[in-house]
Amino acid sequence: MGSAALAAAPGPDCSRSFTLALHDHGLLYSAATDTGIDRDFADELIRRSGCKVNVSLMSRARIWQLIESGALDFSLSGISNREREQYASFAWYFSNKYYLLVRRDSGIVRLEDVARNEQFHLGVIRSFRYSDNANRMVDRLTLANRVSLAGGLEPLYEALMLNQIQGMIMEPFDYPVVQEKRIREVTSIIGFNDPPVPHGLIMSKKALAPTEQDKWRALVDGMLADGTVLRIFEKYFTPELAASMVEVKP
Numbered sequence: 001m002g003s004a005a006l007a008a009a010p011g012p013d014c015s016r017s018f019t020l021a022l023h024d025h026g027l028l029y030s031a032a033t034d035t036g037i038d039r040d041f042a043d044e045l046i047r048r049s050g051c052k053v054n055v056s057l058m059s060r061a062r063i064w065q066l067i068e069s070g071a072l073d074f075s076l077s078g079i080s081n082r083e084r085e086q087y088a089s090f091a092w093y094f095s096n097k098y099y100l101l102v103r104r105d106s107g108i109v110r111l112e113d114v115a116r117n118e119q120f121h122l123g124v125i126r127s128f129r130y131s132d133n134a135n136r137m138v139d140r141l142t143l144a145n146r147v148s149l150a151g152g153l154e155p156l157y158e159a160l161m162l163n164q165i166q167g168m169i170m171e172p173f174d175y176p177v178v179q180e181k182r183i184r185e186v187t188s189i190i191g192f193n194d195p196p197v198p199h200g201l202i203m204s205k206k207a208l209a210p211t212e213q214d215k216w217r218a219l220v221d222g223m224l225a226d227g228t229v230l231r232i233f234e235k236y237f238t239p240e241l242a243a244s245m246v247e248v249k250p
Helices: 003-007 037-049 060-069 112-116 132-143 153-161 172-178 210-225 228-234 239-246
Strands: 018-022 053-057 074-078 088-096 099-103 122-125 147-150 167-170 187-191 197-204
Touching (some): 037 074, 037 228, 088 228, 088 239, 122 153, 147 153, 153 167
Parallel strands (some): 018 053, 122 147
Antiparallel strands (some): 088 197
16 A cells, blocks of 8 residues: 555545535525535535535525534534534635625715614624624624514615615625626625635534544545635636635634
8 A cells, every 4th residue: 555545534434424505695506506616615525525415405594503403414604603613613615804785875984884873774694694893793783673684695685775774794705796787886895804704614513523523624625735625716706816715714
């Protein structure tokens, strides 16, 4: 046996089938076309693992519930916080910044304007968390009953166009929709001035032993190291933006 084979880490235990859930979110995954970054990433991860993985579509709220209970093994493009660390572990593969998309007629030109404008209502996706400053804004406005929850992006865009909400939090995966003429003409984008937030493969601690989590994490690291993750992102973004997002520094 060659030294390369000896050095290769053993793959995941495939003695059972696994479950992985995608969520419908812009360029990450489109249920309408069954395409997106997470779809491509899942296909390659499954191929490298050699395991049988059943892929399904769920809301983000449902995904976190099932990850916590151990009824779901994996999901993708997840971010961590103190609560999630109790029941999930992660294998990072990209990072991105968050932005506030606001109606131009709302009078919001700086983040500080949000607190002063009591007519401003924010729309967010249920169970989503963001970067630090974005989370602080969501939490403050929630306490003031100025947050509307939705199950996905489309209802938020519609509410924004109808002026039922005056702003929503977005990320690069939302760019194509935001560039549509009807949305672009009535909105502007404000940065949160937070560092990029790492996103990764979500693994249920209840469903996967720590040694198995390490094996799946090694597969993700391998996809990063050989340029596979970067090539996936370059299908959807400019080379410059793709490179900035795949430089993950958790």
